[in-house]
Amino acid sequence: NAHDDRVTFWTNTLLALKQSGGIGTGFGTFQIMYRAVEPLADLKASYVNHAHSDYLEVLLEGGLPALVLLLAALGWIGARGVTLMRSKERSPDHRLAIAALAGMVLVILHSVVDYPLRMLAIEAAFGFLCALLIPAPPVAQIAKRRGAIGWLAVVPVLGCLYAVVVAGLA
Numbered sequence: 001n002a003h004d005d006r007v008t009f010w011t012n013t014l015l016a017l018k019q020s021g022g023i024g025t026g027f028g029t030f031q032i033m034y035r036a037v038e039p040l041a042d043l044k045a046s047y048v049n050h051a052h053s054d055y056l057e058v059l060l061e062g063g064l065p066a067l068v069l070l071l072a073a074l075g076w077i078g079a080r081g082v083t084l085m086r087s088k089e090r091s092p093d094h095r096l097a098i099a100a101l102a103g104m105v106l107v108i109l110h111s112v113v114d115y116p117l118r119m120l121a122i123e124a125a126f127g128f129l130c131a132l133l134i135p136a137p138p139v140a141q142i143a144k145r146r147g148a149i150g151w152l153a154v155v156p157v158l159g160c161l162y163a164v165v166v167a168g169l170a
Contacts, residue, residue, distance in 0.1 A: 006052045006113060012037050013051040017060045024063025033060060050118055054111035057118070077104060080133045093136060100132035127160045 016025070016037045025033045034048050051057040058066050081101050087094060107116050107126050116122045 008042060009034075009048055009052045010056060012039070012042070012048075013053070013056045013060055017056070020060060020063070022059075022064050024066060025061055027061045029061055030057050050115040052114055054115050054117045057115065074108070077101070077108070077130075077133065081105075084133075097133055097135075100129040104129045104133075127163075131157075131160075 012034060013030075016033045019037065020033070030051060031047065031049060034051070038048070051060065055070070058070055062069075080097075084094065084097050084101060104126065107122060107129075110116045117126060
């Protein structure tokens with residue numbers, strides 16, 4: 001059954017991770033690394049294309065540096081979530097941010113047992129939900145930031161777009 005196969009995938013991925021020494025094998029190398037450790041008894045006509053756990057696959061391919069970045073991202077999402085839930089504000093922006101957080105939590109939890117963030121459409125939607133968690137600055141600050149400094153806001157958006165394109169190519 002699918003559950004048993006996933007446990008096998010995870011076990012073999014952990015073996016590949018152990019053999020990699022935690023330094024990462026390079027993004028896009030999962031299939032090659034998995035085949036190197038897959039027991040002959042597990043071979044089938046089909047092949048394992050992903051670890052069926054975004055976290056295990058990121059750890060295998062990106063190593064400890066990727067783990068640090070992943071924990072930082074999850075920490076930011078968690079901290080932002082705590083702030084949102086403790087807030088007494090109930091504006092439309094606040095409710096939208098809470099809805100975005102709920103959508104993100106669903107994807108984050110699903111990533112434990114599958115690879116939704118390896119699918120470009122879900123990855124792009126997740127990035128959009130992340131953007132909805134960023135609090136809007138007060139109107140007075142927006143007026144002060146007009147001009148060249150306002151363009152700095154474009155940098156994270158371009159970074160997200162770059163990540164989406166690179167992930168799609170990998």
